[in-house]
Amino acid sequence: MTITYVLMQNLRRNPMRTLLTCLSFALPMGVFVAAISLIVAMVKLNALNAAQLRLAVQSRIALVNALPERMRAEIEALDPDKTRIRAVCGVRWFGGRVQNTPSVIQSLGADVDTFPLVFDEIGWTDAERESWAKDRQACVVGTNVAEQYGWKAGDRITLESSVPPNLALEFHVIKIVTTEGRTNSLYLRRDYFEESRRTAGFVTPGCNLFWLKCSDLAALRALQAEVDPRFANTPNETKTMDENAFMANFAQAAGDLPGLMRAIAMVVVFIVALVAGNTMMMSFRERTRELAVFKAIGFQGGRVFRIVLAESVILALVGALLGIVPTAAALLAFPLKRLGFLPLSSLEVSPIAIGVSIAIALLVGVVAGLLPAMQAYRLNTVAALRKIA
Amino acid sequence: MSGADIELKDVRKAYYKDRLEIPVLDGLDLAIRSGEFVVLMGPSGSGKSTLLHLVGGLDSPTGGSVRVGEARLENMNERELTAWRSRHVGFIFQMYHLVPVLTAAQNVELPLLLYRMSSGERRQRVTTALDVVGLSDRMHHRPNQLSGGQEQRVAIARAIVTDPDVILADEPTGDLDARTSEEILNLMNLLNSEFKKTILMVTHDPKAAQHGERIVHLDKGVLHREELTAARAGARA
Numbered sequence: 367m368t369i370t371y372v373l374m375q376n377l378r379r380n381p382m383r384t385l386l387t388c389l390s391f392a393l394p395m396g397v398f399v400a401a402i403s404l405i406v407a408m409v410k411l412n413a414l415n416a417a418q419l420r421l422a423v424q425s426r427i428a429l430v431n432a433l434p435e436r437m438r439a440e441i442e443a444l445d446p447d448k449t450r451i452r453a454v455c456g457v458r459w460f461g462g463r464v465q466n467t468p469s470v471i472q473s474l475g476a477d478v479d480t481f482p483l484v485f486d487e488i489g490w491t492d493a494e495r496e497s498w499a500k501d502r503q504a505c506v507v508g509t510n511v512a513e514q515y516g517w518k519a520g521d522r523i524t525l526e527s528s529v530p531p532n533l534a535l536e537f538h539v540i541k542i543v544t545t546e547g548r549t550n551s552l553y554l555r556r557d558y559f560e561e562s563r564r565t566a567g568f569v570t571p572g573c574n575l576f577w578l579k580c581s582d583l584a585a586l587r588a589l590q591a592e593v594d595p596r597f598a599n600t601p602n603e604t605k606t607m608d609e610n611a612f613m614a615n616f617a618q619a620a621g622d623l624p625g626l627m628r629a630i631a632m633v634v635v636f637i638v639a640l641v642a643g644n645t646m647m648m649s650f651r652e653r654t655r656e657l658a659v660f661k662a663i664g665f666q667g668g669r670v671f672r673i674v675l676a677e678s679v680i681l682a683l684v685g686a687l688l689g690i691v692p693t694a695a696a697l698l699a700f701p702l703k704r705l706g707f708l709p710l711s712s713l714e715v716s717p718i719a720i721g722v723s724i725a726i727a728l729l730v731g732v733v734a735g736l737l738p739a740m741q742a743y744r745l746n747t748v749a750a751l752r753k754i755a
Numbered sequence: 756m757s758g759a760d761i762e763l764k765d766v767r768k769a770y771y772k773d774r775l776e777i778p779v780l781d782g783l784d785l786a787i788r789s790g791e792f793v794v795l796m797g798p799s800g801s802g803k804s805t806l807l808h809l810v811g812g813l814d815s816p817t818g819g820s821v822r823v824g825e826a827r828l829e830n831m832n833e834r835e836l837t838a839w840r841s842r843h844v845g846f847i848f849q850m851y852h853l854v855p856v857l858t859a860a861q862n863v864e865l866p867l868l869l870y871r872m873s874s875g876e877r878r879q880r881v882t883t884a885l886d887v888v889g890l891s892d893r894m895h896h897r898p899n900q901l902s903g904g905q906e907q908r909v910a911i912a913r914a915i916v917t918d919p920d921v922i923l924a925d926e927p928t929g930d931l932d933a934r935t936s937e938e939i940l941n942l943m944n945l946l947n948s949e950f951k952k953t954i955l956m957v958t959h960d961p962k963a964a965q966h967g968e969r970i971v972h973l974d975k976g977v978l979h980r981e982e983l984t985a986a987r988a989g990a991r992a
Contacts, residue, residue, distance in 0.1 A: 367857075367864050367877075375856040659852040662813060663866045663913070664841020666834060748814045751848070751925075752804070
């Protein structure tokens, strides 16, 4: 027999209470691991985005307001020497869905000439560039979208736009994109989209967004300060952001999920610390006499302190694992990558999240067990034994 | 296996409640021979349990000296007292205080966890201790599967497993019926006569007190009177 064995046996003293305490750790820890995974995914995405040196220019009023096509030339004119802007790409929301399916694919029409330059990180081959340039119906598809619908390069697909005039257009998949952050999107040629809209009577072309690919960070910061004043006091005032700020805005359109999850998780973990602390205090009070006997037969105060604290930490760890393992298993079994919205779609089990959650569970276990452990340490053996007599 | 002599000189102990001093022992002198079985009697509040706690190193005197064998307890700090207790004192309580989730053998083994000892040697000691108290056939039973008398026997085995010099028993038969009490007291006599343990036992029961060699009556924190028990007086005569 060892002290660890005694500890484990103590946890069996009141199995229902142990189970409920473990579950009170398990549920918030499950949420916590998901929330932290999300935050880790966002940090990763932000780092990727920041490296791309892109600026997003949209209508100051709302992203859905289209800006005139001519603004691209006006933006390009801000850098006549072409030393700061590598390319400008206009983008229009297509919002296609496969017929008779409910989910909208994050699909956008992009300028044919500059799209491969502005989104060069997706790894174009010469043949793919040529196909994109020559084939009006060309589209590049993120690997998650392709997997979801069973598409591969060379397929012909038909998508129905979710915005008026709700065109049903045929496309030719020329490339499957595996680059992180682009795996849930589909890009088509805007010229093909605009022509089809014109045929349907929608004569005003436009872009929801212009992406500026900058030469360096200094150019990006300078242009960010120049674009909005250029269009100030015009019917098309703009809002210019770097890619991370744009993505953050975009994510917040669906609600600040990470923030919300983090806040909920923090509150719940705090409550759990109180509940666990209360449970540990109850457990300590029930065993005051027993701990007094431990001290009477020669267990030092420090050892009794460690026994009570270890019990709390074990409870917290077991509870946390009960939450973390099923959450991780669920995320592995049912990945969210098919959800269109970033960063939720990039949520996957993060070892960092698991590590942080276990560390937090440890901390909660220590905090919850500290007071009863201190009381056990300071327990006046004589006074506790007097209660017996 | 042998006992230790105990010597208390001018021992004073006071507790404080709301800054009010409550004297419990007031200049007590007492000497107990090695291997003697002494019974403490007296009304509630007379200082019996306090005396037991001082001899067991669970508490320190306000004044005076307490010597058990070679150890001068009044000079030791709490850490030293705890370490000393684990080697030299075995406690038996009225309510047994066994750990309910451990078996009889595991309860007896508990004090041995403080020793550097192989598991084989621990097992050997536990078996011997349970054999002495006549419970070797119940070693894998949990406390709730034992009778009150059997639980107290396990507690006695726990008290003797470290081979202490002194056994301190605080009303060990207070929760038992007459027949079981007799069995437990006979066991205490066995520990005293066969293993030469020094035993200091608190009891309110005059019949139980007759199992000792000497009865010390306390009243208001001082030694009121001493007497030899009938059996011992007869033996001497």
